[in-house]
Structure formats: structure tokens, C-alpha cells
Amino acid sequence: MRIYTSKSTTCGHLPHHGNGLCRPCYKRVYRERNRESLVIYDREYRTHNREAKRASGRIYAREWRAKNQTPTRNSWRMMIQRCANPKYIGWKYYGGRGIRVCDRWQGSEGFANFLADMGERPEGKSIDRIDNERGYELGNCRWATAVEQRNNRRR
16 A cells, blocks of 8 residues: 555546545545545555455354354254244244253253263264153263164154
8 A cells, every 4th residue: 555645646636525535546535634645545455455355254254164063063053943943844843842952952051061961973873862752851862873763753
């Protein structure tokens, strides 16, 4: 970024005083102590700055996903959705039937408690209720394969 001080812009255009921009040259005029300072924004500088902001946003999003979208967290989150969200597509089979998640596994410390009780989700398994008439609680949940879950349907 280069800074110039003058009454008119270095390109010869007069600044547009409505918004402080010299429109043809992408220059911005600021007032400092009864004189005008002209700050020139190069297109390269603005483009680089924009790209850097986008890249940092992508990096932040990638780090957030790596931390928050683990298989165990996704299983926990979908368990909560099935039981607590009436707009969830399968709610009528879970929350609509009275299936609830225990208080220990809900709230701000819910995932930490769930992880401490159940451990990390093993590869190829998902959360399963041993007794399908009871809710999601420590003594009634296990990590099961798809075959084990098919054999554990309510009749």
C-alpha cells in the first residue's frame, strides 16, 4: 500500500467527495488534520488480501470439521436429533414413540459424557439400543454392526 498526500489525486482526477473514492483509479481519500491523504489500493493488494481471507476461512473450516465431525460425534448428534427434533424425518420412530436420550448425554457436557461412557465408535459400527422400548442410556446402548442391528428390531 502506498500513501500520497496532495490536494488532488496523483492520477489527475478530482476525488469524488460523496464517498471519498476516485472511481476510475480505485483510490480512496481520507481527511487528516485539514489536508487530504490519498491511500492507493492496488488491485493486486486487494486481490491478495481477499484471497488470504478466503484461505484462512477455508483453513478454519477444515480444522473445525476435523475436530467436530468425527464418526463418534456424528453418531451422538444424530441420536439427539432423532429423539429431540420433531422436524427430523425419522422422529416419529424415536422421539414420537417416547424414546429419549438420558440427561447425562445432553447439554454442553453431553458429548464428553457420551464419549467417556461409550468410547470411540469402532469402524463399521453404529449406536444401537439393546432394548428397543427403552431410551438411549448407558446400560441400554452398545456399538453394533448392521447385521446385529437388523437382528435387534422391535416386533
